[in-house]
Amino acid sequence: MIDANGERRDGFIPASYDGASGGASARDVARLLRSLAGHADAPQAVSASDERPLEVAALDANPPRLEAATPIEGAFAARAVPGAPIAGFRAFLDGIQVSRVAGRWPDGLPIVHGTVAAVVRRRNDGELATWQGAPRLLRGVFLPFSLTGAARLAAFEHAGIRLIDTLDGDVATGPRHPSELLAVARTAVQRQREALELALAEAWIADGDGPLYVDGGIASSGTASRADGAIGVVKSHRTLYAGGDSLGVVLTLAEGARTTGFEIRSPRRTGVASWYLRLRAAEGMDPFFGLVRVEVARDTFATARADEVSRWVLAERAPVSLPDKRWSTMAYGIRNCEEYLRAVTGRE
Amino acid sequence: MSVLGRIVATERRPNTPHEFHFWTAIDSPVGIGTIVRVEGANAVNGAMPRTYGVVTEGFSYTDLETPLHDVLGHDGSPSNAVAAPTRRTEVRLYSAAVLRHVPEEPLQPVGSGTVHLASDEDVNIALRMDGYLKAGESTGIPVGMYRAGATASPVFLDADFLLGPEAAHLNISGVSGLATKTSAVEWLLASIFAHFPERKGKVAAVCFNVKGPDLCFLDQPATKLDDADRALYAAMGVPAEPFQHVEYFAPYTARGYALNTLRSNEALSHNVRPLSWGLREVLQYAEVLLNKDDIDAKADALIDFIKERVVDQPFTDAVLSGEHRVASFGELEAWFRDLLRGMEAKNAEQWRTHHVATIRKVRNRLTNISTRCRGLVTDDGSVSDLPFGAFRDRGVYVVDVANLEDDAQDLIFARIVSQLREHLEKRTLGVEHVVVFVDELNKYAPSDGPDTYVRAMLLDIAERGRYLGLVLFAAQQFRSQVHRRVVGNCGTALFGRMDPDELATPGYATLSPSTRTKLSTLEKGQLMVRHPHFAQPVFVRFPRPAVLSGREGVERFPQAEEPTLEAAITRSLRALEPTVTLDWVKETIALADEDEALRARNRTLQARPEDVKSYFRAQLKRRVGGERVPLPPRPALKATPADDPYGF
Incomplete structure (x- = not known):
């Protein structure tokens, strides 16, 4: 058994993380809503089984897009990663989020309960264990404060339920479509998750224990995006940093090959160096099968560094993370993080 | 003590009052048979519950959904597995049978809590040994050492439940040749002799050696005791020594010159005694040797008449040529011969209501006994027997019947056990408790086949012996082939390595598949123990017996030539x-x-x-020495007559 400090301690098992104590659960919120029934302006509780999580609802209106990127390693091209894959990551970071409509007020304003959690799973001698002994967890009710009204908010505060403003302090002008409010709530939940992941990543980097495999990009983290200890691996490609001929280069990458590096810049995010890497052969498959995009700090980028990191990422193809549907691009360590978080947050 | 595991209960696999489940780290020292303690997390009636259990089943699985996923993950090549930098998440999940709840009431399902390896004290509590191991009042008899991780705890049987009166008898099952049955009995007898409380009386053992030289060297020290064995003896407080007082009994061979035993080496003859019985002893158990076809009512009546009116007393009758005093088979044959001759002379078909055909039949059957059991039964009536009435405390009396015919074995068993029973009833045996060890019980008390005298006797011991102090230690390879009432009445059962076919019989259905697997792969010196105080069977290890094994014995003390x-x-x-x-x-x-x-x-x-x-x-018959008489002078072959006319 590996303890929180990475030490092997035979027969010692740290106390399991008690997910139920990490803030207000969906059941707590449902209980409150039931207690409010009969009052004027009482919200209508919604059964958890009646509502799908917002994460699986079709709320995202942003269409997939192509975006230009600046080459930093010569002309955009494919190149084989030299050398054999080798384990280089010390730990894996991932987070999860689950949000559901817990109830609605008579005016259609949705009451969204959200759970977000993040964890670093540190690897020692092939075994993964939770870094610092526990994950970061947040549970609460996500509401647009300026549309909800003080009286309604007070009922939640009085019950000790944590409230998060989906508008992030903005004042809404006029009523909004309930579906729009749900999308806003989901984005707010996502922001909370990213904040937890960010905090964990920065803590890890401060600890300086070795390369960290981050699920997703690192550009949103000021510290992580500038440090060589965090490597982001992006599995989804709704935004493709390729255009023209370079799109074909990306989509036809061979197994074990990468593109040359390019820089991604964004007004609200730190610039990072990135490249595409094909983890598994995609002949006859979807062009995104086994395709990931790797992000590292811009200042640390060099061809040798990109090859080394690519070898690290390629090494994480085994063990395969089946039965997860994203297995072609998901490292086993990331799946392990998700399984761990699902176990400790329980069924919401 | 560090936490070993955590209780888990799911809807599919809930915990019950008699079974619970827990998971452990991959490298935990838990195995089938490990005793664990559960520290409950929620108080009941103000007390934190503790539960003790023994692991009966283990499961291991990973987060894989199907084996195919792993095949795909390694591109179909097992050697690719070494390249994986992360080991797949793996679970060790165990099921345990409850040994004891503390407090006992209310009896509830095992709740959530932490699981710990049982300590010495935990083992005592879990197996309820705390009830009979009280200082000064202990009735504990060490049966073996329970081991798990760093824990090594002696496991004790309760003498009151092993040798009576509460329960009694012991049954041992196991395949042959793996130091299970005979070795376990030798060890357990040594343990009983060392720990049986004096206040409970004296104890001795009568062992029937039914095959080979197994029990022929109980008074000779072992040559193969190693340090581990000696440590076990020391830990359980049993001297690693051979038995101090052993006497051997064996019938003569058919020729009658030597005793029919593998312990015939002259160096060991000092405590080997003949076992021979005369007519009186055998007639008491004639029904052992005569089957139902032999003993109809008429024959039975004649045998009773002979027992009561003829044997060991002067007997005269008008038919007989004179007075008879029948004390041996030879004299009985003479009596029959005289009787039949007299009846023929008078042309009589009946004699004292007995038909001549019945008389001939009984004569044939009875006089035939001395032929069938030659060596055991003497024609001359001389008797050499076990020292009934003078049994020694902690004495072992070995009766070697290994080379005898079945009839003779049955007769010996029936008579000795009956004698033990009679003396115990009268309290005249010399000891208050006798352990009778019989191997190959499936031969003497089979679950099917004819109802024999020996089987009826074994049933009687099993069902009523504990009140008398007559305790049966029985062994067999196949427990399923032994009469159910015999094994059912054995309060304690030991199991060594078992034959898988035997384990597939219904009698073992209560054991988990893993426990059955463990039983079929037990090492030498390991036993599974069932005892009335133990809610579940436990596995223990016992030392090699401190006596010379039969195989070594016959090499060191070769059998003497006839x-x-x-x-x-x-x-x-x-x-x-x-x-x-x-x-x-x-x-x-x-x-x-x-x-x-x-x-x-x-x-x-x-x-x-x-x-x-x-x-x-x-x-010897007195013989008078012969007197030498001088021969008369021989006449010459040629002599000249005085009046020889020819004048030679």
């Missing part, structure tokens, strides 16, 4: 009188025939007189 008549008598008498020499015996029996010499030897051995030589000599 001796000559003179040498056999010399060897027998020398055990009583060391000055007896072969020349003396030759000279003494020079004029005696073989039967007479053997009879004299048997009587001397039975009487064990002070002056062995005189007594032996006195048993």
Whole structure:
């Protein structure tokens, strides 16, 4: 058994993380809503089984897009990663989020309960264990404060339920479509998750224990995006940093090959160096099968560094993370993080 | 103590009052048979519950959904597995059977909590040994050492439930040749002798050696005890020594010269005694040797008449030529011969209501016994028996029946057990408790087949023996083939390595598949123990017996060659009188025939007189020395007559 400090301690098992104590659960919120029934302006509780999580609802209106990127390693091209894959990551970071409509007020304003959690799973001698002994967890009710009204908010505060403003302090002008409010709530939940992941990543980097495999990009983290200890691996490609001929280069990458590096810049995010890497052969498959995009700090980028990191990422193809549907691009360590978080947050 | 695991209960696999589940780290020292303690997380009636259990089943699985996923993940090549930098998440999940709840009431399902390896004290509580291991009142008999991780705890049986009166009897099952049955009994007898409380009375053992030299060297020290064995003896407080007082009994061979035993080496003859019975002893158990076809009501009546009116008393009848005094098979045969001759002379078909055909039949069957059991049954009525009435405390009496016919074995078993029972009932045996060890129980008390006298006797011991102090330790390879009432009445059961086919029989259905697997792969010296105090069977390890094994014994003490008549008598008498020499015996029996010499030897051995030589000599027929008479002078072949006319 590996303890929180990475030490092997035979027969010692740290106390399991008690997910139920990490803030207000969906059941707590449902209980409150039931207690409010009969009052004027009482919200209508919604059964958890009646509502799908917002994460699986079709709320995202942003269409997939192509975006230009600046080459930093010569002309955009494919190149084989030299050398054999080798384990280089010390730990894996991932987070999860689950949000559901817990109830609605008579005016259609949705009451969204959200759970977000993040964890670093540190690897020692092939075994993964939770870094610092526990994950970061947040549970609460996500509401647009300026549309909800003080009286309604007070009922939640009085019950000790944590409230998060989906508008992030903005004042809404006029009523909004309930579906729009749900999308806003989901984005707010996502922001909370990213904040937890960010905090964990920065803590890890401060600890300086070795390369960290981050699920997703690192550009949103000021510290992580500038440090060589965090490597982001992006599995989804709704935004493709390729255009023209370079799109074909990306989509036809061979197994074990990468593109040359390019820089991604964004007004609200730190610039990072990135490249595409094909983890598994995609002949006859979807062009995104086994395709990931790797992000590292811009200042640390060099061809040798990109090859080394690519070898690290390629090494994480085994063990395969089946039965997860994203297995072609998901490292086993990331799946392990998700399984761990699902176990400790329980069924919401 | 560190936490070993955590209780888990799911809807599919809930915990119950008699079973619970827990997971552990991959490298935990838990295995099938491990005893664990559960520290409950929620108080019941103000007390934190503790539960003790023994692991009965184990599961291991990973987060894989199907094996195919792993095949795909390694591109179909097992050797690719070494390249994986992360080991797949793997679970060790165990099921345990509850041994004890503390407090006992209310009896509830095992709740959530932490699981710990049982300590010495936990093992005592879990197996309820705390009830009979109280200082000064202990009735504990060590049966073996329970081991798990760093824990090594002696496991004790309760003497009141092993030797009576609460429960009694022990049954041992196991395949042959793996040091299970005989070794376990030898170890357990040593343990009983070392720990049986004096206040409970004296205890002895009668062991029937039914095959090979298994029990022939109980008084000789073992040669293969290693440090681990000695440590086990020390930990359980049993001296690693052979038995101090052992006596061997065996019938003679058919020729009657030597005893029919593998313990025939002269160096070990000092405590080997003949086992021989005369007519009176055998007639008491005639039904053992006579089957139901033999003993109809008419024959039974005649046998009873002979037992009550003929044997050991003067008997006269008008039909008979004279008075008979029947004390041996030879004299019985003479009586029958005279009776039948008398009836023929009078042309009578009936004699005292007995038909001549019945008389002939009974004569045939009874006189045939001495032929069928030759060596055990003597024609001359001499008796050499176990020392009923003078049994020694902690004494072992081995009766070697290994080379005898089934009939003789049955007769020996029936008579000795009956004698033990009678003496125990009268409290005249010399000890209050006797352990009777019988191997190959499936032969003597089979679950099917005819209802024999021996089986009925074993059933009687099993069902009623504990009140008398008559305790049956029985062993067999296949428990399923032994009469259910015999094994059912054994309070304690030991299981060594078992045959998988035997484990597939219904009697083992209560054991988990893993427990059955463990039973079929047990190492030498390991046992599974069932005892009335133990809610579940537990696994223990016992040391090698501190006595010489049969196999080593016959190598170290080779069997003596069949001796000559003179040498056999010399060897027998020398055990009583060391000055007896072969020349003396030759000279003494020079004029005696073989039967007479053997009879004299048997009587001397039975009487064990002070002056062995005189007594032996006195048993031989007195013979008057011949007087030499001078021959008359021979006439010459040729003599000249005085009146020879020819004048030669």
